[in-house]
Amino acid sequence: MARYADMTVEELENELKALDKEYRRFQKLDLTLDMSRGKPCTEQLDISMGMMDVLNSQVDLTCEDGTDCRNYGVLSGIAEVKELLGDMMENHPDNIIIYGNSSLNVMYDTVSRAMLRGVMGSTPWSKLESVKFLCPVPGYDRHFSMTEYFGIEMIPVPMNDEGPDMDMVEDLVANDELIKGIWCVPKYSNPSGTTYSERTVRRFARLKPAAKDFRIFWDNAYGVHHLYDEQQDYIPEILAECKRAGNPDMVYKFASTSKITFPGSGIAALATSQNNLVDIKKQLTHQTIGHDKVNQLRHVRFFGNIHGLMQHMSRHAQILRPKFEAVEDALEKNLAGLDIGTWTKPNGGYFITFYALDGCAKKIISKAKKAGVTMTEAGATWPYHKDPHDSDIRIAPSYPPLEDLKMAAELFSLCVRIVSAEKILSEKKAQGAPKEAAQE
Amino acid sequence: MARYADMTVEELENELKALDKEYRRFQKLDLTLDMSRGKPCTEQLDISMGMMDVLNSQVDLTCEDGTDCRNYGVLSGIAEVKELLGDMMENHPDNIIIYGNSSLNVMYDTVSRAMLRGVMGSTPWSKLESVKFLCPVPGYDRHFSMTEYFGIEMIPVPMNDEGPDMDMVEDLVANDELIKGIWCVPKYSNPSGTTYSERTVRRFARLKPAAKDFRIFWDNAYGVHHLYDEQQDYIPEILAECKRAGNPDMVYKFASTSKITFPGSGIAALATSQNNLVDIKKQLTHQTIGHDKVNQLRHVRFFGNIHGLMQHMSRHAQILRPKFEAVEDALEKNLAGLDIGTWTKPNGGYFITFYALDGCAKKIISKAKKAGVTMTEAGATWPYHKDPHDSDIRIAPSYPPLEDLKMAAELFSLCVRIVSAEKILSEKKAQGAPKEAAQE
Numbered sequence: 001m002a003r004y005a006d007m008t009v010e011e012l013e014n015e016l017k018a019l020d021k022e023y024r025r026f027q028k029l030d031l032t033l034d035m036s037r038g039k040p041c042t043e044q045l046d047i048s049m050g051m052m053d054v055l056n057s058q059v060d061l062t063c064e065d066g067t068d069c070r071n072y073g074v075l076s077g078i079a080e081v082k083e084l085l086g087d088m089m090e091n092h093p094d095n096i097i098i099y100g101n102s103s104l105n106v107m108y109d110t111v112s113r114a115m116l117r118g119v120m121g122s123t124p125w126s127k128l129e130s131v132k133f134l135c136p137v138p139g140y141d142r143h144f145s146m147t148e149y150f151g152i153e154m155i156p157v158p159m160n161d162e163g164p165d166m167d168m169v170e171d172l173v174a175n176d177e178l179i180k181g182i183w184c185v186p187k188y189s190n191p192s193g194t195t196y197s198e199r200t201v202r203r204f205a206r207l208k209p210a211a212k213d214f215r216i217f218w219d220n221a222y223g224v225h226h227l228y229d230e231q232q233d234y235i236p237e238i239l240a241e242c243k244r245a246g247n248p249d250m251v252y253k254f255a256s257t258s259k260i261t262f263p264g265s266g267i268a269a270l271a272t273s274q275n276n277l278v279d280i281k282k283q284l285t286h287q288t289i290g291h292d293k294v295n296q297l298r299h300v301r302f303f304g305n306i307h308g309l310m311q312h313m314s315r316h317a318q319i320l321r322p323k324f325e326a327v328e329d330a331l332e333k334n335l336a337g338l339d340i341g342t343w344t345k346p347n348g349g350y351f352i353t354f355y356a357l358d359g360c361a362k363k364i365i366s367k368a369k370k371a372g373v374t375m376t377e378a379g380a381t382w383p384y385h386k387d388p389h390d391s392d393i394r395i396a397p398s399y400p401p402l403e404d405l406k407m408a409a410e411l412f413s414l415c416v417r418i419v420s421a422e423k424i425l426s427e428k429k430a431q432g433a434p435k436e437a438a439q440e
Numbered sequence: 441m442a443r444y445a446d447m448t449v450e451e452l453e454n455e456l457k458a459l460d461k462e463y464r465r466f467q468k469l470d471l472t473l474d475m476s477r478g479k480p481c482t483e484q485l486d487i488s489m490g491m492m493d494v495l496n497s498q499v500d501l502t503c504e505d506g507t508d509c510r511n512y513g514v515l516s517g518i519a520e521v522k523e524l525l526g527d528m529m530e531n532h533p534d535n536i537i538i539y540g541n542s543s544l545n546v547m548y549d550t551v552s553r554a555m556l557r558g559v560m561g562s563t564p565w566s567k568l569e570s571v572k573f574l575c576p577v578p579g580y581d582r583h584f585s586m587t588e589y590f591g592i593e594m595i596p597v598p599m600n601d602e603g604p605d606m607d608m609v610e611d612l613v614a615n616d617e618l619i620k621g622i623w624c625v626p627k628y629s630n631p632s633g634t635t636y637s638e639r640t641v642r643r644f645a646r647l648k649p650a651a652k653d654f655r656i657f658w659d660n661a662y663g664v665h666h667l668y669d670e671q672q673d674y675i676p677e678i679l680a681e682c683k684r685a686g687n688p689d690m691v692y693k694f695a696s697t698s699k700i701t702f703p704g705s706g707i708a709a710l711a712t713s714q715n716n717l718v719d720i721k722k723q724l725t726h727q728t729i730g731h732d733k734v735n736q737l738r739h740v741r742f743f744g745n746i747h748g749l750m751q752h753m754s755r756h757a758q759i760l761r762p763k764f765e766a767v768e769d770a771l772e773k774n775l776a777g778l779d780i781g782t783w784t785k786p787n788g789g790y791f792i793t794f795y796a797l798d799g800c801a802k803k804i805i806s807k808a809k810k811a812g813v814t815m816t817e818a819g820a821t822w823p824y825h826k827d828p829h830d831s832d833i834r835i836a837p838s839y840p841p842l843e844d845l846k847m848a849a850e851l852f853s854l855c856v857r858i859v860s861a862e863k864i865l866s867e868k869k870a871q872g873a874p875k876e877a878a879q880e
Contacts, residue, residue, distance in 0.1 A: 035545070037512070039511055039512050042508070045508065045511060047509040048510075049497040050497055052495050052496045052499070052501075053496050053497045055492050056492050056493050056496070057490055057492045058495045059487040059492070068482070068485065069702075069705070070485040070488075070702040070703075070705065071479055071480065071485060071702070071703055071704070072698075072703040072704055073480050073704070088467050100541060100732070101540060101728070101731060101732050102728055102729065104727065104728055104729065105727055108726060108727040112552055112556065113554055116552065116555055116556065116566060116590070124558060124566075126564075126566050126567075128567075142726075142729075145726055146726040146727075148589040149723065149726040150556070156554065192595045219805055227735075243665070258512075262509075262510040262511070262514070262734055263510075263511055263512040264511070264512055264730045264731065264732055264734075265509070265510065265729075265732045265733060265734035265735065266730060283589065286548060286582075286585055286586040287544065287548040287586075288541070288542055288544055288545050288548075288704075289542065289544065289582075289703070289704060290704045290706065291541060292540070292541050292704055292705045292732070292735070293700055293704055293705060294704075294705035295705065295732070295735070299550055321695075325476050
């Protein structure tokens, strides 16, 4: 197909007429499809139903060290679940605390504790004139809204193919003591699907922050969420890297089973250095007597071990892979060569990011909405919902059934074409010249 | 038996010889019994094992409004569990948020939020020169340690048979704007077992606090935890009372299923006014996408409704009642008439409080420990672990098997007698006179 920018006004007007007709056809279908959130679909939830059978009234709910999981206690989680999640996170069980149902909760607690009590004896962040976090963009909307809730100033850092712009990160953290954290989704990043390069991870471990209480918030949400068996992204383990680089306490690493078993009914974990763990447990002991050990046991008995968990992840991949490919196919088929957007092709995770022409994201999302397809709100992947280019669109292919998704991807591509054509057309008209030129 | 205070030095010395002999006999038994924590015993946990059967892979995990409980969402809890816990708490489901595994966690969040963000728009407590909480004593050690963690100053308020000294509470909150809260366990209080009188509850609802962001932290942990079917304590519902008194927003009410099903693997709830709920949800939405709905469903399907839950509580009572009575019998048999201590006889809850002679609590607990019986640490029921009279001892009869408990109660009584006799003897010797008088 021809680049839209190369088309004449007339050609664009004709294109738009055809596209509008197509759009009206979609509107008549009364679609209600949702590509807005990274929610597992029903088939994905079904593959974890066996977990509902591993515990019953005839089963002993005692864990390996003899603890009755039905009663109070065990602040940091039962040993066997620490081993399982340790294997998943590539961390030693001794470096792990097991929490309740979501890593979001753990991240919230981590920031909240730093605000009220500081980090390993530092001044509580709430007592400082201001606190700043670096926010690689596009990023995870819930990281940003939480950070905003705590009154922390967010500084966007652009992402590239290797992760965040590390020149900028290194420079900023080295020169501003009020920068206390950075949000990272290092593997199959939300929303771009980018995996940090080895070089990026090593540069993270070697940061020289001005603030001693600066921490990397390493949200490895998609650590084992590959789409392909053969084509799996890899990153160096960050705790080990930080230790080697002489920064053993610089990172908090988060993970959960939300997109492995049942979101909200799973378990979460934090891995960090012993010094940080001691600091955290001082607080945790006032907050809870212990998290849900019965659910910890249920997870361990269901998976058996890390091999069982990885086999389970392959089943997720079998369901998700065709969905990602369906979106990519639709984008490729409908948009290739038009030069009106680019998109990512991740090997895992839950998202594809579409980068629209500047100033088009809101209109595209609004247009899709009017035809029954809900996308993540424009700007959501930027701090304060301010995408300066109004360009980034997060596509979440996981939830809709495959046939619906194909339809939604078609409609989305159509909306991209319409909004882009309108933009280019109006630019051409404003310039005036190209129309004349074409008529010659 | 004669009052120890009426005995002569010689009589006391003989008594102590006999008691020491008895104590050595206990020491030889190599006991390891624990009366320190309000933990349900194994038999109590067993009566909830049916809950492990209500959900399995063949069961539909959809709740009444069609929500798939296995997926993300439903911030404030599923409707049917709000109804169940609403019936339990005597609150409208619309006034309830369902949380994860423990009310301690919810209380922590509540204080933490007020510290960082204030209450319904007030100045964040962390920004004030100081914050104070009233702490009825003896009280729940975890309330106090949490409050201390947050750097909140604790002011002890004595408990009497009707609850906290309300003259003092009214006076303090009316005149000090820095007093922002009071911890209450209004029914079968931890640790005295006291239930607030109707008059006390109504006086609470009619408080005129100087601080607009003053809140009553109403931890109704034992609301349905009766020991007897016929003899159940009653308190007016505090939200309704506050509303009637023109203070609709003055109370946060907490409850959980920790001592109903499995501690740590249950559900918790907060009930409060709509204004407070709006304020709380502004925060909650940044902290979680939703708590464990599968576990909510499991609880609802197990109990069916509030009647099922109350029948379940009767089964707990059948197990707990003989234990409370065994302790009371031992105290009565061994200590009545000696005038060396008093104790409470609650109709529910998890604790009996023993008030020893001044200066004796630490020694009694230490002496029991040396013979293998662990009690709650002396002073734990007071802010900063400072019991000014060194008198209050919390007895937790729930956990040990009945026969062990009888033994522990015997030993405890013996330790009370020894330490009290020693105290009285040394006082008599110090005075000198009584010995001479007795010899005449």
